[in-house]
Amino acid sequence: MRRKESLHKIEYIIEYTDLPAGSHLFEFSVDNAFMQQYHSDPLENNFNIQAEITLTKHNHSLQAVVKLKGTISVICDKCLVPYVYPIETESHLLIERGNPENSSDEILIIEENDNKINFSQYIYESISLALPYRIVPCEVFDNIECDQEVLKKIKEDLSDKNKSSIFAELLKNKFQQ
Numbered sequence: 001m002r003r004k005e006s007l008h009k010i011e012y013i014i015e016y017t018d019l020p021a022g023s024h025l026f027e028f029s030v031d032n033a034f035m036q037q038y039h040s041d042p043l044e045n046n047f048n049i050q051a052e053i054t055l056t057k058h059n060h061s062l063q064a065v066v067k068l069k070g071t072i073s074v075i076c077d078k079c080l081v082p083y084v085y086p087i088e089t090e091s092h093l094l095i096e097r098g099n100p101e102n103s104s105d106e107i108l109i110i111e112e113n114d115n116k117i118n119f120s121q122y123i124y125e126s127i128s129l130a131l132p133y134r135i136v137p138c139e140v141f142d143n144i145e146c147d148q149e150v151l152k153k154i155k156e157d158l159s160d161k162n163k164s165s166i167f168a169e170l171l172k173n174k175f176q177q
């Protein structure tokens with residue numbers, strides 16, 4: 001596994017053509033610098049994820065098992081309480097040659113004459129999908145409660161027009177504390 005880092009570009013690439021038949025394990029960490037590449041705004045979440053890719057090469061087939069394990073620091077969408085969200089996923093991928101645009105959840109397609117596999121997009125999407133669209137730990141877990149003060153403030157000050165600016169303000173204060 002090569003973590004290639006040139007100007008604003010971190011990619012996870014495995015050069016597989018010279019690998020002997022059998023299984024090969026590649027490990028690396030995924031952090032904010034990687035995830036940030038896909039976002040124009042600064043990330044609010046803090047990513048700390050270990051990735052393990054087991055690449056199995058047979059005569060005519062190539063398969064990968066991608067395991068992602070770690071945490072994402074998030075804040076409650078409702079009241080901004082900080083929360084560490086654990087993620088653990090495992091997915092199985094077939095690697096085939098053809099048109100990369102036809103890749104799916106289960107098949108990663110690389111160019112006909114490519115000697116390397118770029119897992120960057122796949123990893124980014126897997127992590128994004130592992131994170132729920134709406135994060136409200138206070139509703140999901142008994143031991144976490146919404147920050148009532150923040151909720152009160154949002155309720156008092158809120159008209160739909162300035163909702164996002166109030167939220168941004170609260171968020172800013174929260175991180176400065």
Ligand SMILES: [Zn+2]
Nearest residue numbers: 076079138146
């Ligand atoms: Zn909450």
